[in-house]
Amino acid sequence: MIEVLRVGTRGSKLALWQARWVADRLREHSSDTRVEIKVVRTLGDKVQDRPLAEVGAIGSFTRELDRALLDGDIDLAVHSLKDVPAAAVKGIALAAVPEREDPRDAFIGKGAKRLVDLPRNAAVGTGSLRRRAQLLALRPDLMVADLRGNIDTRLRKLNESKTLQGIVLALAGIRRLGLGVHVTEILDTPKWLPAPGQGALAVMAREGDGAVAAIAARLEHSATRSAITAERVMLARLGGGCHVPIGAYAYADGDALALHGFVADPDGVRVVRSQARGETSAAGALGARLAEELLATGGKEVLAALDSAC
Known part of the structure; x- marks a missing residue:
């Protein structure tokens, strides 16, 4: 049995609300475990006078919490899922995705x-x-x-x-x-699309820490996991470079999963949109398929132009 579970979070009012919400759910499922919250300051918190694209938006709100996890200073980290890079960090797993709030x-x-x-x-x-x-x-x-x-x-x-x-x-x-x-x-979606994973929370744990992962897994919401998997695979396949506007939203459509996505230049002159449907059990494949569709219909050129400007 785990006596103390240390939950890491950023120190903003919203981040603390989210960490406390997760901590309360963990206490409900593991009444014998004491849950503590530990604040970790991230690069995104420290640099507020420049656009995120200039300071390195990818991982700017998660990197320091990743390090705290890997160093054993905390047992879980809670993020807004849209802030978690699509590329996995070695040694860290997405242990739970609770039910999503409104993503719009x-x-x-x-x-x-x-x-x-x-x-x-x-x-x-x-x-x-x-x-x-x-x-x-x-x-x-x-x-x-x-x-x-x-x-x-x-x-x-x-x-x-x-x-x-x-x-x-x-x-x-x-x-x-x-x-x-x-x-x-x-x-409203799909006319206006959110960031991949927006509205969902990510509960991260160290890979191989089975006892902690088992506790976190009690917060899992399978429908939300399917939706954000499709969105994040689409994001990962598109890559994105350092200055790429990408939007995605997946949702249950009867027995299937529907996914809308776009890639654009920052000035909104070129916007490439597409949508696809697939089986919920193959959410990753759906995301990959939509990414390929976006690339084939103009997204590749948008990304190439933006990469050359980085």
């Missing part, structure tokens, strides 16, 4: 309540290249401003800004923090 993005408008109602040349804030691309594909006239920070910080910047007229961020995080009242528009 949300718009918070200060004047206009919907993106389509914003005045011409309005300024909208986001720190995401994927959101930037979709904003500009929808409204090429918009001025997209880089916006970093936690949810409270972004809301404060919106309220204090004399130029920003709205921001786009993940609906799941807003709802988890009880801030849903601020949302003025939910951006």
